[in-house]
Amino acid sequence: MDLASLNAQQRAAVEQTEGPVMILAGAGTGKTRVITFRIAHLIAKGVPPDKILAVTFTNKAAKEMRERLGQMRLRAAKGDPQPTICTFHSLGARLLRQHAERLGYKRNFVIYNESEQISALKKVMSQLSSKAKLPDPAEVAPLISRHKNGAAWTALARHGTISALAKSLLGKYQSALRACNAMDFDDLLALSLQLLREHEDVLADCRGRFQYVMVDEYQDTNAAQFELVRLLTARHQNLCVVGDDDQSIYGWRGAEISNLLDMEKHFPKVKVVKLEQNYRSTNTILQAANAVIRHNAQRRAKQLWSQKGEGRRIVLRVFPSDEEEAQAVARRIEVARVGHRVPWGRHAVLFRTNQQARALETALRAARIRYHLIGGQSYFDRREVKDFLAYLKLFVNPHDDISLLRVANVPARGLSDATMERLLAESHASHGSVFSAMRLAQERGLFQTRTRDCLAAFMRLVESERAKLHSTPVPGFSLRAWAEGWLQDIGYWDDLRRGEKDAEAAEHRVRNLKDLISMLDGPELEGETPASRLISFLEQVSLDREREEDEEAGDAVTLITMHSCKGLEFPHVFIVGLEHGLLPHTRSIEENTLEEERRLFYVAITRAQQTLDISYCLARMKYGQLAPSHPSAFLQELPEALVDREDAKSKKPLSPQEARQWFAQMKGGLEPSSPGTAG
DNA sequence: ATTTGGTCCATTTTT
DNA sequence: TGGACCAAAT
Ligand SMILES: Nc1ncnc2c1ncn2[C@@H]1O[C@H](COP(=O)(O)OP(=O)(O)OP(=O)(O)O)[C@@H](O)[C@H]1O
Numbered sequence: 001m002d003l004a005s006l007n008a009q010q011r012a013a014v015e016q017t018e019g020p021v022m023i024l025a026g027a028g029t030g031k032t033r034v035i036t037f038r039i040a041h042l043i044a045k046g047v048p049p050d051k052i053l054a055v056t057f058t059n060k061a062a063k064e065m066r067e068r069l070g071q072m073r074l075r076a077a078k079g080d081p082q083p084t085i086c087t088f089h090s091l092g093a094r095l096l097r098q099h100a101e102r103l104g105y106k107r108n109f110v111i112y113n114e115s116e117q118i119s120a121l122k123k124v125m126s127q128l129s130s131k132a133k134l135p136d137p138a139e140v141a142p143l144i145s146r147h148k149n150g151a152a153w154t155a156l157a158r159h160g161t162i163s164a165l166a167k168s169l170l171g172k173y174q175s176a177l178r179a180c181n182a183m184d185f186d187d188l189l190a191l192s193l194q195l196l197r198e199h200e201d202v203l204a205d206c207r208g209r210f211q212y213v214m215v216d217e218y219q220d221t222n223a224a225q226f227e228l229v230r231l232l233t234a235r236h237q238n239l240c241v242v243g244d245d246d247q248s249i250y251g252w253r254g255a256e257i258s259n260l261l262d263m264e265k266h267f268p269k270v271k272v273v274k275l276e277q278n279y280r281s282t283n284t285i286l287q288a289a290n291a292v293i294r295h296n297a298q299r300r301a302k303q304l305w306s307q308k309g310e311g312r313r314i315v316l317r318v319f320p321s322d323e324e325e326a327q328a329v330a331r332r333i334e335v336a337r338v339g340h341r342v343p344w345g346r347h348a349v350l351f352r353t354n355q356q357a358r359a360l361e362t363a364l365r366a367a368r369i370r371y372h373l374i375g376g377q378s379y380f381d382r383r384e385v386k387d388f389l390a391y392l393k394l395f396v397n398p399h400d401d402i403s404l405l406r407v408a409n410v411p412a413r414g415l416s417d418a419t420m421e422r423l424l425a426e427s428h429a430s431h432g433s434v435f436s437a438m439r440l441a442q443e444r445g446l447f448q449t450r451t452r453d454c455l456a457a458f459m460r461l462v463e464s465e466r467a468k469l470h471s472t473p474v475p476g477f478s479l480r481a482w483a484e485g486w487l488q489d490i491g492y493w494d495d496l497r498r499g500e501k502d503a504e505a506a507e508h509r510v511r512n513l514k515d516l517i518s519m520l521d522g523p524e525l526e527g528e529t530p531a532s533r534l535i536s537f538l539e540q541v542s543l544d545r546e547r548e549e550d551e552e553a554g555d556a557v558t559l560i561t562m563h564s565c566k567g568l569e570f571p572h573v574f575i576v577g578l579e580h581g582l583l584p585h586t587r588s589i590e591e592n593t594l595e596e597e598r599r600l601f602y603v604a605i606t607r608a609q610q611t612l613d614i615s616y617c618l619a620r621m622k623y624g625q626l627a628p629s630h631p632s633a634f635l636q637e638l639p640e641a642l643v644d645r646e647d648a649k650s651k652k653p654l655s656p657q658e659a660r661q662w663f664a665q666m667k668g669g670l671e672p673s674s675p676g677t678a679g
Numbered sequence: 680a681t682t683t684g685g686t687c688c689a690t691t692t693t694t
Numbered sequence: 695t696g697g698a699c700c701a702a703a704t
Contacts, residue, residue, distance in 0.1 A: 057694085058693090058694075059694085087694065088694075089694050090694090114693090185693090185694060186694090188694085189694090249692075250692080250693075250694095252691080252692065252693095253692085253693070253694085352691070352692075353690080353691055353692075354691080354692085355690075355691090358695095375692095375693075409680095412680075412681060412682090414681095415680095416680050416681080417680095418680085543694080544694095545693085545694085561691090561692065561693090562692080563691085563692045563693070564692090564693080582691090585691055585692080586690085586691090587690090587691060587692090588691080588692090596692095600692080621695075622690085622695090623688090623689075623690085623695060623696090624695035624696080625695085
């Protein structure tokens with residue numbers, strides 16, 4: 001294994017293969033690279049690859065690490081054992097799939113996403129015969145979530161009565177999920193923990209299996225993840241964690257910086273490695289990042305230096321509206337492409353909230369610039385996608401009430417809300433699923449004949465599609481063809497088209513769904529039988545919401561939130577919407593988490609390799625109307641000497657009154673003079 | 680039972 | 695702005 005392309009500290013971390021190691025270092029110092037090399041080094045030293053576990057923060061990071069490792073291990077053959085490189089949640093899913101029966105689940109359990117979690121909770125709450133009006137399930141779910149991620153109820157008590165309610169509902173909620181043979185996202189951690197705690201043989205197995213454990217982005221692990229790591233490594237202590245306390249940005253979902261900072265307490269024999277050379281950014285960018293993060297009181301100070309020279313200064317711009325801000329970004333990207341031959345793919349636009357992507361998408365489309373939008377609930381939250389997945393889950397398990405209730409009357413087939421309500425009540429009375437209640441209704445002759453016929457037809461559909469899944473010895477059976485078949489039969493396509501006024505929007509939905517369906521025949525799906533391949537598909541789309549990058553080769557600008565950009569790097573970065581209420585976000589101001597917001601800004605800045613453009617707007621579209629906006633206080637933390645303030649020549653920010661005048665002029669169709677000189 | 684058209688309302692971040 | 699929810703018409 002050639003370690004020549006590492007610096008001395010990095011090499012030390014790679015070669016320290018035994019016992020606990022912590023790398024605590026700033027952005028861009030090669031922490032992730034060390035993990036990758038460490039895996040390769042372990043393998044080169046003769047450690048069987050499948051004894052190695054590396055946990056990453058995102059599926060994307062896992063995939064990247066696998067690819068880099070593949071390039072480094074040139075001698076590895078196709079069938080060779082591979083190290084396990086995945087997220088905590090994927091690891092949990094694998095573990096639980098193997099041992100589901102130990103926890104009273106069946107192996108073919110499905111994973112519920114946030115909206116299914118809320119539906120399940122709603123169902124449980126509706127059974128509560130409480131006089132007091134109950135809170136929105138969407139308010140309760142996050143607390144259950146936090147609890148499963150390791151937060152004690154006492155720690156959640158500040159959320160008032162809701163946390164008490166959450167606590168009292170937890171048992172029923174879990175029963176409801178189990179009845180559906182479903183786990184929610186947090187169960188992948190919580191139940192994995194339960195599995196390892198209650199079943200010593202499984203724990204022993206895992207400890208033997210994963211003799212070398214590495215965790216990236218350790219500053220953003222929560223209590224449950226920490227406990228998982230602790231259980232796995234308590235014996236052999238071969239654990240290498242890497243992180244940067246300044247990049248902890250997931251406190252809102254239970255991340256504990258102390259997991260990283262208290263490493264010496266948890267693993268007294270830990271070897272601490274510090275990395276100080278940044279290989280990513282120019283010194284201008286680094287200095288700006290350092291200047292900003294210095295304003296945080298709670299942090300470990302770090303040295304950071306770079307050999308990349310000073311580079312261009314940071315440019316700060318102001319715009320009258322978010323629309324114009326987006327257009328300006330598009331213009332800059334085109335200027336760079338035409339004038340300096342910079343491909344689109346070298347640019348990223350970073351923002352605080354997914355909503356902000358809208359204006360950018362519009363502007364980029366108008367300028368005919370290709371882009372890809374990372375994350376954003378968009379795709380898997382589309383109605384047609386949810387419907388389709390619910391159908392699949394229903395075919396896997398007819399007793400999955402949540403999925404059944406979603407699609408029972410989609411498209412409309414005579415099973416109205418009233419009918420389903422009644423069936424639901426029947427199911428409670430008979431302690432069975434809604435599907436069983438349907439059968440009972442048939443036998444007992446409940447409902448009108450017409451409704452009974454509808455029920456019978458629906459049950460026939462479910463049973464016959466299930467039969468096709470489970471008893472198809474046909475070689476070359478195509479899940480895609482199968483799915484398109486029943487979607488056609490039930491008239492889903494027509495319903496989809498009919499429900500949309502705009503024909504283009506309808507076709508868009510159809511195409512969306514077809515894209516997803518085509519993944520059903522994907523080569524990565526594991527399993528011999530159609531049913532097991534379907535489970536594999538469902539698991540894949542549940543765990544990795546990121547849409548398969550269509551044409552990886554295509555040159556495109558990246559649009560991404562500041563949260564999702566952690567760990568990535570781009571030659572040219574635009575950070576947009578640096579406004580009070582957005583960054584820091586209003587909610588964070590209310591919740592007193594300013595330092596985390598500042599870390600978010602720090603993460604965003606440190607993604608840039610060569611150039612950084614920051615902007616804010618004087619007004620932005622809010623509820624369909626332009627509302628005034630003010631520059632973020634964080635902007636003042638950028639050293640003047642590093643920043644070119646373009647446009648805002650004078651430099652004095654507009655007063656709210658001047659800003660209003662400026663909008664009035666714009667609305668009136670007058671050509672306004674430039675901001676800053678106005679008034 | 681289903682569709683329609685209206686009103687009201689929101690607003691972080693993600694595995 | 696547009697999505698979610700609800701009441702009245704088909
Ligand atoms: N020794 C080295 N020589 C050359 N390039 C390096 C070296 N170490 C790291 N790099 C490069 O520096 C960049 C940042 O590395 P990496 O992503 O591993 O850093 P990181 O510490 O994980 O960053 P972050 O904390 O921001 O996620 C990458 O492009 C990587 O290839």
